[in-house]
Amino acid sequence: MTVAVLGSGPVGQTAALLLARWGVPVVLVDEHVRRDPVGSKAICHQRDTLDVWAALGAGCLAEEGLTWTTARTFHRGRELFSYRLPDAGSALPPFVNLSQARVEEVLDGLIADQPLIDVRRGHRVTGLTQPGCVEIDCETADGPRRIEADYALACTGAHGDAVRRAVGERLDGVSFADLFLICDIRADLAGWAAERRFHFDPPWNPGRQVLIHPCPGSQFRIDWQVPDAYDLAAEETGGALGRRIRAIIGDRPYEVVWRSVYRFHTRLVRRMRAGRVLLAGDCAHLFAPFGARGLNGGVADAENAAWKLAHVLRGLALDGLLDSYHAERHAAAVENAEVTTATMDFLVPRDEQGRRYREDVLTRAAGDPAVHALVDSGRLAEPFWYADSPLTTPDPLRPAAGRPPRGALPPPGPGVLLPDVTVPGGRLRDLARRGFLLLTTPGVASAGLRSVGIPVGGTLGACPGEAWLVRPDAYVAAVLSEPSPADVGRALRRASGDAAG
Template sequence: MDLPRYPYHQTLEQRSGQPQRRPVVIVGAGPVGLTLALDLARRDVPVVVIDDSDHIGEGSRAVCWAQKTLEVFDRLGVGEAVAREGVRWQRGRVFRGEREAYAFDLQPEGGHKMPAMVNLQQDQVEARLVRAVQLDGRIELRGRHELIGLEQDEGGVTLNLRTPDGLFDMRADWVIGCDGARSPTRSLLGLGFHGQVFEDRFLIADVRLGAGARPRGLDPARPERWFWFDPPFHPGQSVLLHAQAEGLWRIDFQLGREADLAAERDPARIRQRVAAMLDGAPFELVWSSIYQFSCRRADRFRAGRVLLAGDAAHQVSPFGARGANSGVQDADNLGWKLAAVLRGEGGDGLLDSYEFERIEAADDNIGHSTRATDFISPRSALSRRLRRAALDLAARTDFAKPLVNSGRLSQPTAHVDSPLSTLDAEAWDAGPAPGCPAPDAPVEDGWLSEQFGAGFVLLAFGWSPPAQDLRVVTLPAEGVAATRYGARPGSVHLIRPDAIVAARWHRFDAEALRAALARAHGRAYE
């Protein structure tokens, strides 16, 4: 696949020396920044995206895209392509040595448009997003624009940029830093970035197997996530295997804290490791990298008119696919809120709710990621004994299987304490509470998830409410959707543009709906 570029060109405001004010400038053209740009553009907000590079990064990097993220991509017009081009999977297997200790299924029930997980290399996903951005006239993507200064005043934000033609300033109402773990935006804001930095190193190897090769029973027709603790081909360490698109396989080798990084980068040594893992099957080494990871986040995700998203705001280990997925969900959470504030429909508290909810999600992901890392790479004798006991028991008993933690896979965080959510006034036996993600379900003309994204939606089960100033979707009072929402005849659910339940009632009340909408917009109800 040919990867698109976004080459540098001098703009009119550079030549004139007069900064042109922009509603939104996004710093960083990775998956998070591109997702946010597409979301804002579809809400008719003009966006400028700047990046210090002019091309997509190489290699697999983020490779696993979770169902919630795929639904976000689907609303932006690229979800079906990502799901089609990637490798779908839902089953994972965990081994101790060569003996299976634990297996799991991410989606035991059907009735979802998007699969539980799709593996597609980050460069392929970015390529899809870049092409969509380049086709949207409301988005300007500028390469080789390096952010070196940032100042705020009552009227907006001034960005000082370095380009091949020298320095110049831009003005923006709002700036979003999506510029990665070493974020210049975060540094210029002076925000702390706290948490744990793990000493262990891991090697990534992207390989392509020879024709017909099926080492260790790999079946390309039934892709799964395989994780080994202490395998015979890499004793004393861990290995993770994922199928990727275009016939590639992603292998992560734990190297340990004392690894000689110069020696481990030697292609001959990498091939030796891969050959042992693939049991001598022929392969081609396509790309490799060594990484060390952290579990940490910024003190704040908002500083006045500047906000942070993705790795600029939070970092986690790669085990569990929580990094890029959480970043895309940051963009999904922020896009509609920022658009509402720019239109004058949302109060300033709406952007404070972005910080509240996504810090909650970051802390949730950091907790899961830290526990997984401690299990995969125990740092004390007690932790090593506990891991050994869990693996021993998991092979013989069901109760111990959930104790084996090779990285709990990404799930969206429930924001049950969100200031935007209206608490239940009635008892509910099932279904997502306010603040929880709205589940997908098959409906008469497609999928329920296809009804979300443009604005607030009211789901009405088994009846048609009186006309409202928002979209109403009428659903049967029985069936998959009603079951998943815990609905009965007369139930209604108010769904936010980011597919989060804002409120629900067993009986429609127009006054309660107006109050819930005001609350969900960060405004006081009058």
């Protein structure tokens, strides 16, 4: 009963720790002998990602990260508007900024203390086969090695071509023409520490965009959109990079901590399950980073995969439950691709009509608050709702209403992540992550499941006589009115992957 987790970036680390938390032995495979701690890389971590890490014992990440609550948007140097992120009644902040290197360091510490995780560094995956199990071929400094496991979760990132080829998949989609220059700088910028700043067409980067994120330790991450022919080395040699930075921060001391140039992509695999292999994170999908949907979406992949693999391996569900991993997380990837593609089309219009539309929106937004919603600098990462999942029992009294406006939360109901509610026994999300949980209003029996009493009304808006079935990833699987034990059993079987319910 072993799962091989391929790749030990934050998504693979999270998956390994979640599986071990369920009691599943893990072989964690990575091609790198040691970590590269340089550069901020993925920095923007959403509340529900922090919640998963806190459940694993990494609550310090929310505490160490720099919390930002305000997003400001500018056009040609003039502020158009700002908005505050909703607090959602949670003890966790809506977003924190913290370098990927620090996240990896903390998660590595937890992995080192977990006896169920066997870490194999310096193992480059070259291929795999599935002869009734998963056989993973690796190249190491000591020659070829083969690892066998019951299932594999591939978190090998954008460059995980060997795994994708082995299961007949590839990342299909588009690459954007413009490049983006990213610099981490250290400087004293008073008043900028709790704000994300987005500039459309600033005078110091005409015709393109700049994004500024605060980070701990008086560091700031600056992203410039630059032309395809941009030459970082030439700009550094000629002093243009320094002038570029000073145009933003003024004549004050600063230090360049890290810099790099990226091209952004929107690419997806067709299937996130291929037999005994599940694909997760950047191995399965690539998004432009505006909105921070890459790493945050990958952690959601990891939690979705982990509880399902654990339930199958422990005999609590049939193998068909794993089909719902693709159904749910591929739908999430498609939505993330649509959201980030729309953002890139606004940032970098494809034609003259798009350019005229963007200019019209930005011009009108300066004086008309009704236009602010049309300004697209990236809809921030949020959980995907599984209203259409085969695991979800629909409730005619709570039909799925689609995505709420930017910054708003949907009402609780089937397919929605449980609000971060505290009850006498603790936080409901923590209780749910121990296995299926039934929330019961007064007078409703538990039907033999672990149960917690909830009041009528309250944060969930529960009605008298209702029972709420919650999945092990804290999503609501069903809301049942005056349920019999048979009703609860059918919803539980459906949420466990039994299509017959």
